[in-house]
Amino acid sequence: MTLTEERAKPHTARRLSRPDPASSTRGGQRFLLLGLILASLYSLLPVWWLIVAATKNRSQLYQSNGLWFSGWHLWDNLHQLFTYEDGIFLRWTANSLLYAGAGSLGGTLIALATGYGLARFEFPGRSLVFACVVGSFLIPIALLTLPLYLLFSEIGLVDTPWAMLIPCLINPFSVYLAKVYTEATIPYELLEAARIDGAGELRIFFSIVLRMMTTGAATIFVLAFVNTWNAFFLPLTLLRGEENWTLNLGLYNWSGKRLESGVDLTSLVLTGALLSIVPMAIMMVAMRRYWRSGVTLGALK
Numbered sequence: 440m441t442l443t444e445e446r447a448k449p450h451t452a453r454r455l456s457r458p459d460p461a462s463s464t465r466g467g468q469r470f471l472l473l474g475l476i477l478a479s480l481y482s483l484l485p486v487w488w489l490i491v492a493a494t495k496n497r498s499q500l501y502q503s504n505g506l507w508f509s510g511w512h513l514w515d516n517l518h519q520l521f522t523y524e525d526g527i528f529l530r531w532t533a534n535s536l537l538y539a540g541a542g543s544l545g546g547t548l549i550a551l552a553t554g555y556g557l558a559r560f561e562f563p564g565r566s567l568v569f570a571c572v573v574g575s576f577l578i579p580i581a582l583l584t585l586p587l588y589l590l591f592s593e594i595g596l597v598d599t600p601w602a603m604l605i606p607c608l609i610n611p612f613s614v615y616l617a618k619v620y621t622e623a624t625i626p627y628e629l630l631e632a633a634r635i636d637g638a639g640e641l642r643i644f645f646s647i648v649l650r651m652m653t654t655g656a657a658t659i660f661v662l663a664f665v666n667t668w669n670a671f672f673l674p675l676t677l678l679r680g681e682e683n684w685t686l687n688l689g690l691y692n693w694s695g696k697r698l699e700s701g702v703d704l705t706s707l708v709l710t711g712a713l714l715s716i717v718p719m720a721i722m723m724v725a726m727r728r729y730w731r732s733g734v735t736l737g738a739l740k
Contacts, residue, residue, distance in 0.1 A: 488506060491506060491507060493710045495510060520711055527682075537604075539607075539663075542663070545608045551648075551656055553614045553617065555617065555652075557614070572618075576611035581672055587606060603685070607667050668718065671688065671691070686715050690711050694708045
C-alpha cells in the first residue's frame with residue numbers, strides 16, 4: 440500500500456461514517472406523520488363517539504360499548520327530536536342560523552370596511568383607533584356580557600333577536616384581520632388609478648376592494664360564524680323565552696331536565712348535538728373554494 444493510499448484511507452472511513460441526510464429526513468417525516476395521526480385521533484374520536492351514541496336508544500346508551508354500535512335507532516331519535524315540544528328544536532336551529540348567518544355577514548362587511556379605512560386612509564388619531572381595536576379584542580366577551588345586558592335592558596332589547604345580532608356586528612378581531620389583509624393585498628397604486636379614472640370611494644370599495652379581499656372575507660365570516668354558533672354565555676344572559684333560544688342553549692336546557700324533573704332526554708341531546716355540527720361542516724366545505732382561489736391568486740402574483 441502506498442503512502443497516498445494510507446493517507447486517503449482514514450478520510451474514506453470518516454466519510455463513510457457520516458450520517459445519511461436522507462435517513463434523518465425520513466425519521467423526521469415519520470415523527471411528523473405520527474404526530475398528525477395522534478392529533479387526528481384526538482380530534483375525531485369525540486365525533487365518532489357522538490355518531491355512535493346518536494344511533495342508540497336510552498338503555499343502549501348506558502349499557503353498551505360507547506365506541507361501537509348496538510342497534511340502530513337513529514331514525515327514531517330524529518323523529519322524537521323533531522316532534523318533541525311541537526318541534527322546538529327546529530325553531531332553535533333557525534334562531535342559531537339567523538344569529539350566526541345574518542350577524543356574521545353584517546359583521547364581516549363592517550369589519551372589511553373598517554379594516555380598509557384603517558389601512559388605506561390617513562386621518563388624525565388613526566394609530567389611537569387601531570390601538571383601541573387591538574385592546575378591545577383582548578377583553579374576554581364574558582366581561583362584556585353584563586354591561587351589554589344592562590344596556591339592552593335600558594332600551595328594551597333583552598329577549599329579542601337584536602340582543603344577539605347587534606353584538607355580532609361588532610368584532611374587533613375581525614377588524615384587525617381585515618386591516619392586515621388589506622395591507623397585504625390592496626396596493627395604493629390601484630386605488631389611485633381608480634380615483635384618477637373618476638371612481639368614488641364607495642364604488643372603489645364595493646367594486647374593487649371587496650372582490651380582491653374575497654379570501655380574507657371568507658376567513659373572517661367563517662371565524663365569526665363559528666364563534667356565534669358556539670356562543671353560550673351571551674345568549675344565556677340575554678335571552679329568556681324558549682322561542683328565542685339558540686341551539687346550544689336549548690340542548691343545555693334539555694340536558695338539565697334529568698336533574699330538575701327526572702326526564703332523561705340524553706338521547707335527544709346527543710342527536711341534536713350531532714346535527715348541530717352539520718351547518719359548520721357545510722360552511723367549511725362551502726368556503727374551501729374561496730381559500731383555494733386566494734392561494735392561486737397569490738401564486739399568480
